[in-house]
Amino acid sequence: MSGWNALLMLFACAGEPPPPLTRPEPAVIIEEIEETTVGDLDGHRVPMGNVTTGTYRLPDGSERSGVICSLVLPGQSPGVFVGQGSVVTVGAHRWKVVEVESPPQGLGSVTLQRLD
Numbered sequence: 001m002s003g004w005n006a007l008l009m010l011f012a013c014a015g016e017p018p019p020p021l022t023r024p025e026p027a028v029i030i031e032e033i034e035e036t037t038v039g040d041l042d043g044h045r046v047p048m049g050n051v052t053t054g055t056y057r058l059p060d061g062s063e064r065s066g067v068i069c070s071l072v073l074p075g076q077s078p079g080v081f082v083g084q085g086s087v088v089t090v091g092a093h094r095w096k097v098v099e100v101e102s103p104p105q106g107l108g109s110v111t112l113q114r115l116d
Contacts, residue, residue: 029114030098035069035107041090042114047072047079051100051108056083067100069110087115 033039033048040046050070055063070079073088082088086097095112102108 030111031095031114032109032111033071034109041095041112042093044074044091046074046090048110049079050081051102051110053102054081056081056086058085059087067102067108069100069108071110082110088112 031039031041033046035051036049038045038047048069048071052068053066054068055065056068057063064083064085066083068081068083070081071088072079073090080088082097083100084097088095088097094115096115098111098113100108100110
């Protein structure tokens with residue numbers, strides 16, 4: 001008897017309904033790349049640099065101003081400037097820029113979340 005069948009029998013004997021079957025939530029994948037270093041997005045090397053302020057493009061084509069950084073995406077040269085809300089494609093996945101951090105002292109960083 002499988003473990004699941006044994007569990008169902010246990011609930012049946014106890015007079016209680018079995019727990020509902022649920023699918024686990026997909027894991028949220030977050031990556032941070034520090035300024036002047038090379039990040040790894042699903043096995044793809046992505047250099048990051050030049051944290052500054054400026055204009056960048058959002059997925060809907062509109063532009064926004066704020067803290068930006070340069071990412072050098074595989075197969076693309078030169079780098080692209082991204083900021084909070086930007087979406088880039090690296091390999092088979094899309095990544096959303098969650099934050100570009102520009103501390104008063106030291107190096108900045110970019111935090112990305114895999115969307116698919």
